[in-house]
Amino acid sequence: xxxxxxxxxxxxxHILHVVSAKLRNNGFxxxxxxxxxxxxxxxRAEQPHLVFTDYQxxxxxxxxxxxxxxxDARTAHIPAVMLTARGFSLSEAxxxxxxxxxxxxxxxxxxxxxATARQILDVSDAPTLIAATDIGN
Amino acid sequence: MNQSQIQLKPWSQTEDDAAETFASxxxxxxxxxxxxxxxxxxxxxxxxxxxxxxxxxxxxIHALVPTAAALVWVVGAAVLPTNQPGLPPxxxxxxxxxxxxxxxxxxxxxxxxxxAMAALELSIASTSRRAAGKWGAAALGAEIQPLWEAVERxxxxxxxxxxxxxxxxxxxxxxxxxxxVQKRQAEAIIxxxxxxxxxxxxYDQLVLAxxxxxxxFGFKCPDALRQPLxxxxxxxxxxxxxxxxxxxDTRVARRxxxxxxxxxxxxxxxxPVASGQSEDEVGVEHHGVVVLLRDITKERKAARLKSEFVAxxxxxxxxxxxxxxxxxxxxxxxxxxxxxxxxEYFEIIQTSADGLGRLIDxxxxxxxxxxxxxxxxxxxxxxxxxxxEAADMMRPAAEQKGISLSEELTPVMYRVLADRDxxxxxxxxxxxxxxxxxxxxxxxxxxxxxxxxSKTIRxxxxxxxxxxxxxxxxxxxxxxxxxxxxxxxxxxTGLGLNLVKQIVETVHGGELTLSSEVGKxxxxxxxxxxxx
Numbered sequence: 001x002x003x004x005x006x007x008x009x010x011x012x013x014h015i016l017h018v019v020s021a022k023l024r025n026n027g028f029x030x031x032x033x034x035x036x037x038x039x040x041x042x043x044r045a046e047q048p049h050l051v052f053t054d055y056q057x058x059x060x061x062x063x064x065x066x067x068x069x070x071x072d073a074r075t076a077h078i079p080a081v082m083l084t085a086r087g088f089s090l091s092e093a094x095x096x097x098x099x100x101x102x103x104x105x106x107x108x109x110x111x112x113x114x115a116t117a118r119q120i121l122d123v124s125d126a127p128t129l130i131a132a133t134d135i136g137n
Numbered sequence: 138m139n140q141s142q143i144q145l146k147p148w149s150q151t152e153d154d155a156a157e158t159f160a161s162x163x164x165x166x167x168x169x170x171x172x173x174x175x176x177x178x179x180x181x182x183x184x185x186x187x188x189x190x191x192x193x194x195x196x197x198i199h200a201l202v203p204t205a206a207a208l209v210w211v212v213g214a215a216v217l218p219t220n221q222p223g224l225p226p227x228x229x230x231x232x233x234x235x236x237x238x239x240x241x242x243x244x245x246x247x248x249x250x251x252x253a254m255a256a257l258e259l260s261i262a263s264t265s266r267r268a269a270g271k272w273g274a275a276a277l278g279a280e281i282q283p284l285w286e287a288v289e290r291x292x293x294x295x296x297x298x299x300x301x302x303x304x305x306x307x308x309x310x311x312x313x314x315x316x317x318v319q320k321r322q323a324e325a326i327i328x329x330x331x332x333x334x335x336x337x338x339x340y341d342q343l344v345l346a347x348x349x350x351x352x353x354f355g356f357k358c359p360d361a362l363r364q365p366l367x368x369x370x371x372x373x374x375x376x377x378x379x380x381x382x383x384x385x386d387t388r389v390a391r392r393x394x395x396x397x398x399x400x401x402x403x404x405x406x407x408x409p410v411a412s413g414q415s416e417d418e419v420g421v422e423h424h425g426v427v428v429l430l431r432d433i434t435k436e437r438k439a440a441r442l443k444s445e446f447v448a449x450x451x452x453x454x455x456x457x458x459x460x461x462x463x464x465x466x467x468x469x470x471x472x473x474x475x476x477x478x479x480x481e482y483f484e485i486i487q488t489s490a491d492g493l494g495r496l497i498d499x500x501x502x503x504x505x506x507x508x509x510x511x512x513x514x515x516x517x518x519x520x521x522x523x524x525x526e527a528a529d530m531m532r533p534a535a536e537q538k539g540i541s542l543s544e545e546l547t548p549v550m551y552r553v554l555a556d557r558d559x560x561x562x563x564x565x566x567x568x569x570x571x572x573x574x575x576x577x578x579x580x581x582x583x584x585x586x587x588x589x590x591s592k593t594i595r596x597x598x599x600x601x602x603x604x605x606x607x608x609x610x611x612x613x614x615x616x617x618x619x620x621x622x623x624x625x626x627x628x629x630t631g632l633g634l635n636l637v638k639q640i641v642e643t644v645h646g647g648e649l650t651l652s653s654e655v656g657k658x659x660x661x662x663x664x665x666x667x668x669x
Contacts, residue, residue, distance in 0.1 A: 012456060013625070015456075015459060015460065015463070017485075018460070018464055022467065022472060025472050034625070056452070058624075106455050106458075107455055107462045107463070108459070109462065109463065110466055110467055110470075110472070
């Protein structure tokens with residue numbers, strides 16, 4: 001399996017830890033950041049294949065981070081997945097300025113995280129593209 | 138039946154009464170007129186001054202004039218709005234007419250009496266002469282008697298009518314002043330209302346507004362009355378709403394809606410009301426609108442804060458729950474390869490579950506204090522004793538981090554009227570925070586300082602911890618607030634200091650103080666009133 005590089009941003013150490021562990025255990029290369037600003041710098045420097053980010057984070061929120069990634073030529077192509085306890089407050093308009101492919105609402109399961117990563121990066125036998133209707137689920 | 142019809146009824150009765158009076162007096166009319174002789178210069182006082190023979194001739198005319206005057210007056214009272222002070226113009230005119238007619242009657246009667254007296258004198262004189270010569274004195278009385286009786290009856294009748302009309306005038310005057318008083322009272326009630334009230338007529342013109350409405354819309358009342366609403370109220374949407382309420386077919390139905398004026402949110406109640414002139418010539422009912430505006434800005438804000446709070450609580454509860462679920466799933470899926478990882482996961486689950494429990498306890502305590510349902514058992518408590526118990530409780534945790542916890546307690550037992558458990562909880566929370574946010578090897582100092590002058594006692598917890606940024610100081614006692622930079626130092630619910638605030642301020646009427654410098658440490662103080 002190709003070692004896909006995934007960036008995980010969350011200010012909750014336990015969540016950061018468990019998501020990283022699940023992805024690492026299943027063959028992904030994992031980078032971690034504790035806030036949005038650090039996540040942005042890491043994404044620019046490391047060019048990950050996928051970003052998992054929390055919504056509520058200090059310095060730069062998950063939504064701001066994703067909008068910045070989309071606006072930056074170096075990171076504009078990177079797909080993102082939002083992990084949030086407040087999925088309801090994200091509007092289509094908010095999402096349209098980002099590369100967010102899917103929103104996982106807390107409490108989510110690590111299995112769900114893994115399945116989403118595999119689906120987006122097309123590393124399983126499962127179908128490839130994520131339909132637009134997945135957004136906001 | 139409308140107001141004018143109701144008020145007309147007493148008049149109709151009066152009219153009938155008058156008609157009957159004249160009808161009953163009619164048979165007496167013919168006799169005196171037929172015998173009325175031509176006046177003669179000499180006057181003899183044979184009859185009493187109240188007898189006015191000859192009045193019947195002009196009576197019918199004079200009787201109609203006061204009747205007409207009274208009609209004008211009573212109709213005026215019924216039709217005119219009763220809000221003018223004193224008599225309304227038409228009514229005043231009616232009264233004037235009545236008085237003029239009364240005067241005319243008196244003058245005419247007096248002149249007629251003079252002529253009648255002269256006639257009678259002549260008649261008596263000739264009769265006396267004839268009687269002396271031919272018939273005798275008895276014939277004289279018999280000739281005059283019917284005339285005399287008719288005059289007496291008529292006089293009594295006119296006097297009675299005048300008295301009756303004067304009585305009615307007095308009653309109507311009283312009624313009018315009573316209505317004026319009632320109107321002033323009603324207006325005073327409307328004016329005293331703190332919610333703005335507008336009353337408009339069928340042309341959307343202002344009829345009444347209270348000071349609250351004047352302030353809200355920026356007009357002043359005597360000038361604004363009868364002005365179109367479109368001129369007075371800059372808010373086109375509101376004017377349209379009022380017009381719609383007036384035009385609405387359902388006259389009884391009230392309309393309620395919400396309307397924003399500037400930063401304020403108002404609950405509008407618009408009730409169409411009949412404006413007095415019941416129907417116009419084509420039978421269309423006219424009505425105005427009473428508009429009541431209730432400021433619900435605060436309620437809206439409270440509702441918003443509440444939903445924000447609920448969202449915040451949900452987030453705070455979900456975070457540890459997410460951890461628990463995720464780590465349990467990892468263990469179930471065999472993602473923890475070795476014993477060390479497994480025990481690490483179990484530990485995280487335990488910590489998260491403990492945090493969840495603490496969060497719920499703190500939230501319940503705070504909400505019980507806020508709602509006033511917490512059982513508070515106040516008794517004189519030695520503050521130093523409670524402070525020492527809390528310090529002893531925290532000492533193991535402090536020692537584990539190599540933090541020195543020193544005490545400076547009062548030797549004298551200063552007492553405050555307090556709930557022992559809650560006070561202990563407050564001191565413990567301050568000490569626990571100090572231990573959490575003081576790096577290893579730091580210092581914590583607990584002091585109890587009596588302040589005799591202000592009759593208070595101060596409990597102070599100083600630490601050599603990370604400190605609090607200046608901009609965060611005002612928010613430190615808010616629910617769920619945590620200093621962003623210090624979050625990683627320790628677990629917390631963001632409720633501990635809010636609980637301290639509730640215990641000190643709400644339960645014990647005390648005061649909290651806080652000073653801090655980033656990198657040097659913080660000092661939290663609680664000031665409590667001493668028992669007298």
